[in-house]
Amino acid sequence: MVPLASRSNEDGRRMVVRMVVVDGMWLSRTTGDATERTDEGWRGESSSAWTVGVSVGITVQAAEVAACGDDALRVNSGGAGPVSAEWMVPKSLWLKRNEPEVYAAAHFICEYQDYMNFHLTGRMCASINNVSVRWHYSAERGGYPASLLDKLGLGALLHKWPKEVLPLGARVGGLTEAAARHLGLPTGLPVAQGGADAFIGMIGLGVLQPGELALLTGSSHLHLGVSREAMHGKGMFGSYADCLLPGTHVVEGGQTSTGSVISWYKRMLGEEVTYDILNAEAEAVPPGCEGLAALDHFQGNRTPHTDAASRGALVGLTLKHTRGHIFRALIEAVCFGTALILDTMRSAGYNPKAIVIAGGATRSPLWLQVHADVCGLPLRRTRVADACSLGSAILAAVCAGSFADVSTAVQSMVHVSEVVEPNPRMTVTYAAPYLAYKNLYPALSPLFHASNNPAAASTLIAPSILAGDFSNLEGEATRMAEAGAEWLHVDICDGQFCGNLTIGAPVVKSLRSKTRLFLDCHLAVMHPESQVQQFAQAGADQLTFHPEAAKDSEALAVAIRTAGMKVGVALQPGSPTSVALPLLQKGLVDTVNVMAVEPGFGGQPFQEHVLEKVRELRDLFPSINIQVDGGVNPNRTAKLAKDAGANILIAGTSIFGSEDPKRVVSALKQA
Numbered sequence: 001m002v003p004l005a006s007r008s009n010e011d012g013r014r015m016v017v018r019m020v021v022v023d024g025m026w027l028s029r030t031t032g033d034a035t036e037r038t039d040e041g042w043r044g045e046s047s048s049a050w051t052v053g054v055s056v057g058i059t060v061q062a063a064e065v066a067a068c069g070d071d072a073l074r075v076n077s078g079g080a081g082p083v084s085a086e087w088m089v090p091k092s093l094w095l096k097r098n099e100p101e102v103y104a105a106a107h108f109i110c111e112y113q114d115y116m117n118f119h120l121t122g123r124m125c126a127s128i129n130n131v132s133v134r135w136h137y138s139a140e141r142g143g144y145p146a147s148l149l150d151k152l153g154l155g156a157l158l159h160k161w162p163k164e165v166l167p168l169g170a171r172v173g174g175l176t177e178a179a180a181r182h183l184g185l186p187t188g189l190p191v192a193q194g195g196a197d198a199f200i201g202m203i204g205l206g207v208l209q210p211g212e213l214a215l216l217t218g219s220s221h222l223h224l225g226v227s228r229e230a231m232h233g234k235g236m237f238g239s240y241a242d243c244l245l246p247g248t249h250v251v252e253g254g255q256t257s258t259g260s261v262i263s264w265y266k267r268m269l270g271e272e273v274t275y276d277i278l279n280a281e282a283e284a285v286p287p288g289c290e291g292l293a294a295l296d297h298f299q300g301n302r303t304p305h306t307d308a309a310s311r312g313a314l315v316g317l318t319l320k321h322t323r324g325h326i327f328r329a330l331i332e333a334v335c336f337g338t339a340l341i342l343d344t345m346r347s348a349g350y351n352p353k354a355i356v357i358a359g360g361a362t363r364s365p366l367w368l369q370v371h372a373d374v375c376g377l378p379l380r381r382t383r384v385a386d387a388c389s390l391g392s393a394i395l396a397a398v399c400a401g402s403f404a405d406v407s408t409a410v411q412s413m414v415h416v417s418e419v420v421e422p423n424p425r426m427t428v429t430y431a432a433p434y435l436a437y438k439n440l441y442p443a444l445s446p447l448f449h450a451s452n453n454p455a456a457a458s459t460l461i462a463p464s465i466l467a468g469d470f471s472n473l474e475g476e477a478t479r480m481a482e483a484g485a486e487w488l489h490v491d492i493c494d495g496q497f498c499g500n501l502t503i504g505a506p507v508v509k510s511l512r513s514k515t516r517l518f519l520d521c522h523l524a525v526m527h528p529e530s531q532v533q534q535f536a537q538a539g540a541d542q543l544t545f546h547p548e549a550a551k552d553s554e555a556l557a558v559a560i561r562t563a564g565m566k567v568g569v570a571l572q573p574g575s576p577t578s579v580a581l582p583l584l585q586k587g588l589v590d591t592v593n594v595m596a597v598e599p600g601f602g603g604q605p606f607q608e609h610v611l612e613k614v615r616e617l618r619d620l621f622p623s624i625n626i627q628v629d630g631g632v633n634p635n636r637t638a639k640l641a642k643d644a645g646a647n648i649l650i651a652g653t654s655i656f657g658s659e660d661p662k663r664v665v666s667a668l669k670q671a
């Protein structure tokens with residue numbers, strides 16, 4: 001018997017956690033009461049399994065990983081994040097936090113694919129593709145990301161992750177007797193190393209050379225380009241070293257809803273309206289759809305904006321537009337989204353020369369041509385439409401010894417069937433509608449974010465608890481709710497960013513359990529990025545930070561939003577609006593706190609010059625929340641703030657200092 005990490009069940013039986021398996025969207029564990037290493041692998045079957053939905057909690061850990069600032073995160077939008085909750089490190093962190101005993105006892109933590117290979121062959125090893133794409137592995141930087149794991153307290157993973165990492169097509173081993181019996185296949189049959197479907201699809205499309213890009217289309221679009229050099233940049237994922245062939249790198253972009261938007265529109269029109277009818281109508285519409293523009297973000301945007309809250313749009317409708325116009329506008333929007341991804345890759349240094357396309361979009365000649373024209377690149381189609389299956393067959397053929405390597409196999413097994421050349425004249429014609437498309441997201445993004453906040457239109461009152469009785473916070477919160485306030489403003493001061501030292505996440509957590517008021521937490525602290533997870537876990541509704549105190553404001557805003565909170569940005573009386581504008585223009589901010597007093601203490605005089613900033617911001621961003629914070633009273637300053645454009649008033653002294661807070665809250669609302 002090989003002794004494995006074990007622990008006892010409640011009934012005293014020994015439970016051995018053999019491994020934790022990270023599958024695409026889930027985590028599972030397998031356990032066994034008896035485990036024995038034999039020539040065939042591990043004996044003793046799984047006795048239980050659990051799963052954890054990504055959406056339940058791993059997003060919090062994903063944001064924490066993104067915020068730790070390690071260099072390995074360069075593959076996540078050049079370090080700007082986010083990190084997907086589906087990736088290995090956030091899931092491992094979730095496990096350590098939420099199931100510490102299982103984490104400690106697990107002998108292996110691996111992908112479902114490694115688990116299957118292990119059962120097929122008895123060999124525990126990882127795929128170079130999975131580890132470099134989803135585990136922050138880089139052979140040229142020493143393999144597994146030791147410093148990232150260290151920062152997150154996950155150093156033990158280095159002993160739990162498979163020791164061996166195999167290239168694509170390598171022989172994992174031969175089928176064990178048990179596996180062969182189970183599958184009805186010969187014992188010893190070679191098992192080849194594979195990887196993630198879309199990347200194997202690159203092989204099936206013959207996309208191996210630097211400058212070539214695979215476009216895998218279906219309900220979404222995935223853009224995977226081969227590069228000779230490593231390159232990282234904002235708005236794209238990767239590059240991932242060696243994930244395809246040794247010595248090359250892959251850059252990644254993606255659109256979340258593409259084919260799904262097209263089929264949604266067709267579905268809306270009823271069964272009798274076929275794609276042939278719609279294609280014919282759309283072909284009769286001139287490029288640019290006579291001023292009708294669409295945004296394809298029906299389920300958010302993956303790259304380059306990486307904004308789950310973004311939404312689809314049709315802009316510029318007139319009475320002359322027909323259903324053919326709308327169909328064409330949707331087709332063009334998807335193609336413009338692809339062009340924007342390619343442009344983003346270009347600004348990071350990746351210059352695609354040719355696109356090889358697979359999937360549903362290839363069935364429409366119109367859509368293919370618009371892709372080619374808008375991107376200004378030739379599109380190649382290959383004979384076998386199911387690129388992922390062909391890629392797997394190629395890896396199997398290499399493993400079986402039919403070909404010397406993947407490149408040689410691709411030369412024999414992948415055949416170009418058609419090349420769609422771009423029409424240079426049309427590429428020029430599309431320049432103006434492409435520009436209109438690019439302007440849609442920045443213009444509409446504040447609306448998408450504000451639409452999550454229906455109260456933005458009327459005045460909200462946020463009493464500042466700093467002026468309350470700290471020995472009775474529950475009572476104070478209840479008093480404010482009864483007075484008619486909607487929010488509770490909580491000032492977190494660290495004694496460094498501002499002179500006062502107040503409270504932190506543990507107190508907010510206690511408050512959360514006592515009040516249903518919206519908890520508006522204002523971090524007047526240095527290093528706000530280090531606080532995101534604590535406040536998310538404490539139950540804060542909004543987390544506001546000062547950009548001057550943040551290491552990377554954009555990454556921080558993304559981390560706050562990813563952790564499930566609204567994003568606030570605070571301007572001290574002396575801070576210009578330019579401190580917040582880049583974030584606002586990218587749609588990363590829900591609320592701007594325009595401070596009318598220096599941060600730290602209540603009871604200071606209202607600085608009227610800040611009203612100019614409120615006016616400027618309200619002009620630029622009609623739908624965001626604008627708070628005025630400090631020195632706000634019903635006699636005069638509340639009206640000044642509202643007239644300038646504020647829709648949330650933060651007031652401490654005037655509310656808590658009154659014997660009748662209800663009257664003050666009502667007067668502030670009506671000012």
Ligand SMILES: O=C(CO)[C@H](O)[C@H](O)COP(=O)(O)O
Pocket residue numbers: 464466467489491524597598599600601602603604629630631632650651652653654
């Ligand atoms: O931001 C603050 C301190 O940093 C407070 O919210 C603000 O000072 C409250 O002011 P007042 O008590 O005058 O209403």
